[in-house]
Amino acid sequence: MDLSDTPEEEEFRARLREWLAKALPTLPPKPSPEDWPARRAYDLGWQRTLHDAGYGQVHWDASPTTRLIFLEETERAGAPYVGAGFVGLLHAGPTIAAEGTDEQQARWLPPILRGEEAWCQGFSEPDAGSDLASLRTRAWRDGDTYVVSGSKIWTSHAEVADWCELLVRTDPTAVKHRGITWLAMPMSTPGITVRPLRTLAGSAEFAEVFLDEVRVPVANRVGEENDGWRVTMVTLSFERGTAFVGEVVACRRVLGELARTARENGRWDDPVLRRRLGRLNAEFRALWRLTQWNVSEAEQTGGVPGVGGSVFKLRYSHARQELYDAAAEVLGPRSLDLDGPWTLDRLSSLSYTIAAGTSQIQRNIVAERILGLPKGP
């Protein structure tokens, strides 16, 4: 058991830290959270900056430990997170890298890395959220194209995406996991309607996507026809395994800010609040250690994160909500001000126990796949 950097890791960290100190002051001002075209430009611009400095591929090529250092250092320095590049960089990209043909990789990966194209995720449907495999969006072959009809929901920043990683049902007669296919759909194709959805945080960060006989080339299929579920499982293990790493570092920073705010406004004198913050410190320290443990394990197994991600996500998503509830206690009435420092974070934290697999689904995964309990009735 070793928590110290190897000489190579130490060198990578030092070089990155030095580069960040120079690169961050040149960043344009952060756009308003409501302005998705501006956010897209800002987030993808940062990816371009990273790419030009040789850090663009760190999410894919680097060892898991190096990635961890990258996320730790960028977050610590206050650099932007992947934002609008999330699906491309952390989801579709790794999937295409793992399952795509050489031609597909050459077409889709470089623009993701250079911050030129953004992706969105067309997985969930109104009647297929947690039960993802019951999706109904249909696709049938017409020569060398698929014709797709149906609808998707909870599609983050669909209106500014260039591509959609889309799950469609290509064999309605097969058992539900077997008839699914993974397609890359250009968002400019005729027949696509995007309707933004307003979240309880007041923002329009995701959308419904309606598909009316949308024609997608067969060449855009990643993996075999009707093999999309297996391809998706590869993708989801990435999502669950590594998506939240940078955010744990951010939560630890927020916790420190909360303690200092409490000291300034006198709330620190309340031992109950103080101990609550102390317990959250234990929680986020341990979550960071668990991340380091999972990453070290992933390194041993060849880099693909496993079901350990579900263990992490379960605890993290609840801890994050507790963190912002504690923030509200520190702030008192100011916590009700939408312009207050952590109000929007508190609202958005409510999605963490739902998005990317609800806590209930994650518990089933842990119970069935790790503990080996029988499938439910």
Added chain:
Amino acid sequence: MRFRLTGDQRALRDSVRQLLARRFDGEALRAAVAEPGLDRALWRDLGELGFFALRLPEADGGVGLGLPEAVLAFEETGRALLPGPLVATHLAAGTVPGAATGETVVAAVDGELVEWLEEADVVCGVGGDGSVRGDGGAYGADGVPGAPGVAEAVPLRSVDPLTPLHSVSRRRAADPVAVLLTAAEQLGTAGRVCELAVQHARAREQFGRPVGAFQAVKHLCADMLVRTELARAAVYAAAVTAGRADIAAARLLADEAAVRGARDCLQVHGGMGFTWESEVHLHLKRAWVRAQRGGANTESEEVLAGDLLS
């Protein structure tokens, strides 16, 4: 960073697990409950294996290993529910003659409690510093029988049938290493009760199917594992850094994983879990005893709160 067990560490853990499986299995556990008392032969076997001398330098006749290895060994004794003042004797190796080899049984004042007072040859920490030699029942600072504190020790009717307890009026600040090794034992318990719950949930049938097929039961088991794995990361990391805040975090999460895990395990066992015959209650009671070591857990929370401002 290579934050995972090395081959040597896995081998050490396995050898402790094998020794305990041989010398302290379920049958031995029940026999110990029926007739409580310290098994001195087993104590010497542990000494021979190097359990007590694990962190002593080789030059002093020890094994020369570190806190991570000690934590792995204590996790195993926690799993096996091995009774005795293991932490106190381990900490006394190198200062109390015979502790390293398991010839001398050492107890210690921790907070306001002493475990195994009457079976111990030596009780540490009576005066708040150093060790003292007892004479089979009378203990005192500087070897003076009847010194304040322990002489007035009041026997409790201990909730844990395998841990005799005395309360003392004098408080003694906790040694951070003792806190960490206790957390390691709690981690062992947390892992074991999760296994017991899963075994039961797979085997026990109700409504024509294993109870583990029902989500309500499944989710109890999943939460047990989540708490255990989070505690494991915290305990192992604290063993590597030996930092004050890391140890405090390890303690809070390991207590939670052990106590709540044992309660959930009891719940999964249903009525069977509430009987004396089931071993679940022994795990829960020991977890309660360990949770009292090292001062109140509010102190650990305060350490971690203070850390946020440092």
